Amino acid sequence: MIRLDRDGHVATITLNRPAARNALPTTGWLQLAETAAEIAAGDARVAILRSEVPVIFSAGADIAEFQRFTGDDPTRFREVMRAGIEAIAALPMPCIAVIDGGCFGAAIALVLACDLRVAGDGAQFASTPAKLGLGYPREDVARLIAQIGKGNAARMLFTGEIVDAADAHEMGLVELRWEEPEPLARAFADRIAANAPGAMKLLKRTLADPSDPALDAAFDACFAGEEFAEGVKAFRERRRPSFP
Helix, strand or coil, X not given: CEEEEEECCEEEEEECCHHHCCCECHHHHHHHHHHHHHHHCCCCCEEEEEECCCCXXXXXXXXXXXXXXXXXXXXXXXXXXXXXXXXXXXXXXCEEEEECCEEECHHHHHHHCCCEEEECCCCEEECCHHHHCCCCCHXXXXXXXXXXXXXXXXXXXXXXXXXXXXXXXXXXXXXXXXXXXXXXXXXXXXXXXXXXXXXXXXXXXXXXXXXXXXXXXXXXXXXXCHXXXXXXXXXXXXXXXXXX
């Protein structure tokens, strides 16, 4: 259902559940959280989230599972899905989502937990909970508003309409659009991985919460670090820095 591959300093999470169009059941969200924890504990400097199933990134949550819910099952589903999504958001290194096909329902929340989104020309997006008589988790609504604004979030949530790659790029749902999104995502990943890993982690923390006062001391400490020493040395020698 979910595969983890490593290539140098790049860790790649691949969704591969073709029979269900990459819709994730409860066990899938748990596996996603476990995979993210494994990446966080390793030495990867950047992560990529992608699909191996043609023409679909993910259909979101597994609706077939909903029909069997009883008792506290909805609460458990919400909590487990939250754990998977937040595990991706909490990765200490940058994470790039590659979307080249359908991205529906909870899958939009998943890609919004990443730091950058690269869409192929065949990408399509739709937030469809209202068609099922459901709302959308508040954390995911907040991220959607932060990404595309309240008006565009309302448009997607209220209508459930399909947004194509061009429209998604225009409204800011994805940052990059390219005919072949995977090579572009990998090029960005390699560029990120070549930078100082400690600096990347600090920048990610700062982007997540610029109001955190602890970031001041973390910034100041950079000047006494090995990464800064190598960066300055490389600058003076007019070469690319080499970070261990």
